[in-house]
Amino acid sequence: MPMTCTAKNRELTVRLSGEIDHHAARQLMLELDREIESRFPRRLVLDLAQLTFMDSSGIAVLLRTCRRMQEVRGTMQVVNVPRQPAKVIRAANLHKVLSVSFLP
Amino acid sequence: MRPINQVKMEFDSRSANEGFARAAAACFAAQLDPTLEELGDVKTAVSEAVTNVIVHAYPDAIGRVLLRLRLFEDNTVEITVRDWGVGIPDLEKAREPMFTTGGADRSGMGFTIMESFMDAMRVRSAVGKGTTVTMRKKISVRVGRP
Ligand SMILES: Nc1ncnc2c1ncn2[C@@H]1O[C@H](COP(=O)(O)OP(=O)(O)OP(=O)(O)O)[C@@H](O)[C@H]1O
Ligand SMILES: [Mg+2]
Numbered sequence: 531m532p533m534t535c536t537a538k539n540r541e542l543t544v545r546l547s548g549e550i551d552h553h554a555a556r557q558l559m560l561e562l563d564r565e566i567e568s569r570f571p572r573r574l575v576l577d578l579a580q581l582t583f584m585d586s587s588g589i590a591v592l593l594r595t596c597r598r599m600q601e602v603r604g605t606m607q608v609v610n611v612p613r614q615p616a617k618v619i620r621a622a623n624l625h626k627v628l629s630v631s632f633l634p
Numbered sequence: 635m636r637p638i639n640q641v642k643m644e645f646d647s648r649s650a651n652e653g654f655a656r657a658a659a660a661c662f663a664a665q666l667d668p669t670l671e672e673l674g675d676v677k678t679a680v681s682e683a684v685t686n687v688i689v690h691a692y693p694d695a696i697g698r699v700l701l702r703l704r705l706f707e708d709n710t711v712e713i714t715v716r717d718w719g720v721g722i723p724d725l726e727k728a729r730e731p732m733f734t735t736g737g738a739d740r741s742g743m744g745f746t747i748m749e750s751f752m753d754a755m756r757v758r759s760a761v762g763k764g765t766t767v768t769m770r771k772k773i774s775v776r777v778g779r780p
Binding site for chain 1: 649650652653656670671674675677678681682685688689738739740741743744746747750751
């Protein structure tokens with residue numbers, strides 16, 4: 531799935547687009563790991579504005595990425611979450627354990 | 635109640651088919667003129683059920699997945715996902731939120747999501763024989779539509 535990264539002052543912004551399912555999750559996790567390990571960001575912003583679909587495979591990706599950020603003593607914010615991924619995140623109560631902001 | 639329309643398809647338990655399965659289900663359900671949210675719910679539920687077959691039912695092999703979609707007169711869509719894989723030993727436990735045998739790659743939320751996104755879900759399973767998940771959702775009839 532398409533992903534673009536911009537980094538500034540150890541703040542890394544990753545924009546994801548397309549669909550996160552089990553098929554896409556493995557590669558996505560590898561790429562996120564690689565970005566974190568090469569840049570050691572203090573803050574990771576995951577921008578999901580262009581994400582058109584996510585299922586429970588995405589929940590595991592978000593949780594693991596958050597844990598990776600904690601391991602490098604950084605924080606993670608998930609922003610601009612569209613309707614369908616928002617419903618999945620809410621059903622899993624993920625917004626209670628992660629910092630998440632939803633699109634209106 | 636007899637269905638007014640139905641399709642059945644069988645495919646390999648390859649992860650590339652997850653996207654195909656949910657797109658096919660959404661396309662079929664579109665006949666009932668669902669809202670975007672209802673369409674998203676159907677796609678999500680199908681994705682969960684099909685992913686479970688690929689990940690859990692056939693852990694080290696490629697097996698058969700059957701997807702059956704039916705429409706009923708009362709604007710209900712029914713989704714059945716069937717496999718002939720390992721089966722589920724304890725259904726009650728498997729359906730609990732956060733229960734998983736999948737390790738760190740999984741969150742144990744699939745059944746919880748299917749249940750909350752659809753109106754009803756039934757799971758039948760036999761160890762060594764396979765699993766059948768059947769879900770139903772009534773699509774709203776919108777004002778101004780026939
Ligand atoms: N078709 C199946 N065949 C065999 N076992 C299954 C099947 N579907 C589900 N299971 C079992 O039920 C458990 C719970 O399934 P569920 O979809 O809720 O969570 P998960 O798949 O483990 O994680 P997630 O869906 O969040 O990625 C699975 O871990 C697995 O042990
Ligand atoms: Mg699952």
